[in-house]
Amino acid sequence: MMRLAVVVILGVLAIGPPHAAAQDDFPSRAIQIVVPLPPGGAADLHARPLARVMEQLLKQPVVVVNKPGAGSAVGTQFVAISKADGYLPMIAMPGFFIIPQVDTLFGRSPKFKIEQFAPLARLSADPLVLVAHPARPWKSVADLLADARRRPGEIAYGSAGNYTGIHLPTEMFAASAGVALKHVPYNGAGPAVAALLGGHVDMMVSGPGPVLAHVKAGTLRALATTGRKRLPALPEVPTLKELGHDFEYYLQVGMVVHKATPPQAVRVLRGAVKQAVASPEFESAMTSLGTSVAYMDADEWGALWQRDVKLIRETLQRIGKLD
Numbered sequence: 001m002m003r004l005a006v007v008v009i010l011g012v013l014a015i016g017p018p019h020a021a022a023q024d025d026f027p028s029r030a031i032q033i034v035v036p037l038p039p040g041g042a043a044d045l046h047a048r049p050l051a052r053v054m055e056q057l058l059k060q061p062v063v064v065v066n067k068p069g070a071g072s073a074v075g076t077q078f079v080a081i082s083k084a085d086g087y088l089p090m091i092a093m094p095g096f097f098i099i100p101q102v103d104t105l106f107g108r109s110p111k112f113k114i115e116q117f118a119p120l121a122r123l124s125a126d127p128l129v130l131v132a133h134p135a136r137p138w139k140s141v142a143d144l145l146a147d148a149r150r151r152p153g154e155i156a157y158g159s160a161g162n163y164t165g166i167h168l169p170t171e172m173f174a175a176s177a178g179v180a181l182k183h184v185p186y187n188g189a190g191p192a193v194a195a196l197l198g199g200h201v202d203m204m205v206s207g208p209g210p211v212l213a214h215v216k217a218g219t220l221r222a223l224a225t226t227g228r229k230r231l232p233a234l235p236e237v238p239t240l241k242e243l244g245h246d247f248e249y250y251l252q253v254g255m256v257v258h259k260a261t262p263p264q265a266v267r268v269l270r271g272a273v274k275q276a277v278a279s280p281e282f283e284s285a286m287t288s289l290g291t292s293v294a295y296m297d298a299d300e301w302g303a304l305w306q307r308d309v310k311l312i313r314e315t316l317q318r319i320g321k322l323d
Contacts, residue, residue: 026086026265030061033255034090036075038068042209042289043091046123046253049285053276058268073099073111080112084258086265089120092256094165097308102163105316114309117256118266121273122296124286125250127227128169129234131211131220132203133196141224141243144203148179156182158192158201162322166192168315169226169249170205173240175318176247185322196220207251208233209290226250233290250294254301270298 033051037043047064055062067075072095079090096117100110130141138144148155159167162185174181184201186192193210195201197219205226212233214220222237226249230239240247255273257266276282277295286293296304 026262026268027058027060029087030063031058031087031089032063032065034075034079034088035064035066036068036072036078036090036095037066037093039066042207042253042291043072043093045285045289046291047091049282050123050255050273050276053279053281054272057272057275070111071095071099077111079258080116082258084260084262086257086261086269089255089257089269090117092117092254094251096256097305097312098163098165098168101309101312101316106321114305116259118259118261119298119302119305120255120257120266120269121277121298122252122254122294122301123273123277124291125252125294125296126207126209126291127225127231127239127248127250128166128205129208129211129215129222129231129237130173130203130205130224130226130240131196131215131222133199133201134218134221135199136202136221138221138223141240141245144223145177145179148174148177148181152180153182155203156184156201158184158186158195158204160189160192161185161187163316163319165251166205166207168312168319171319172249172311172315173205173226173245173247175315176245212290252294253291254296266298 033047035043035047044066051062051064067078069075072093076090076096079088082088097114100113103110132138132144138147157170159170161167166189167183167185186195189206189210192204193206196204197214208231211220215222215234222234224240224243225231225234225237226240226247228241228248230237257269274295274297277293283293
């Protein structure tokens with residue numbers, strides 16, 4: 001009888017505590033996708049359809065939590081200092097790469113570091129559109145650049161503000177073309193587009209969404225796009241590469257997670273994101289947003305991080321400190 005009891009006890013110990021394996025499975029509770037920007041913007045509009053599909057795949061609630069502030073630094077810092085358990089993946093926009101480097105430029109301690117994060121996947125990548133006011137005499141990029149060389153620093157372009165995701169690419173393009181342009185920062189992309197429509201600035205680069213309707217209506221003139229291929233929505237507009245310029249740039253939106261997240265959780269999240277991005281619901285949401293789905297797995301997207309960081313660093317060093 002004693003021997004039987006010992007065998008039973010050993011058997012229980014070998015099996016382990018009830019549901020121990022289930023407790024180790026990820027996810028075992030709700031996942032919160034952190035959006036470090038306000039509701040209604042591009043980051044938020046990526047996160048919500050993604051969350052709906054991921055919830056079906058993971059059989060756990062997946063909710064979107066907006067934590068805006070300081071141009072996305074508040075929400076990003078929140079994830080950087082939170083427990084690295086996989087339950088707080090975050091949507092990453094261009095500011096993710098720019099903000100820490102701007103802090104360094106100004107001698108500030110960065111609120112977060114890119115090295116604190118690991119990529120899960122790239123979700124979309126929109127080429128920029130180079131647009132001009134239709135009253136300006138430029139019919140092509142060549143016309144614009146010829147004028148810029150005649151009048152260094154006089155052609156004004158608008159942006160969403162200093163060091164934003166459309167300010168830096170414009171400076172990158174100008175540097176690659178060997179011209180100097182005049183930067184006029186506004187408080188957001190919307191006001192910058194409005195200023196261009198009103199003729200207060202001469203040109204700008206923008207994601208397709210804010211300018212497509214104006215290009216089609218003839219109130220803005222599209223001179224080129226910055227992708228490898230022409231935009232399906234603007235098939236008549238050439239790429240800069242077609243025109244002989246070695247310049248390619250995209251506004252990328254991706255999902256990241258804390259660097260110390262357990263490998264099992266990372267694998268599960270990567271798999272769920274890959275399936276969700278390929279779903280009709282997500283693709284339809286991106287089409288409505290005017291954005292191109294451009295999925296890239298963690299390894300491939302992560303390989304681009306160092307290139308983007310280097311390009312941003314070089315541009316910031318060239319621009320210097322701006323008020």
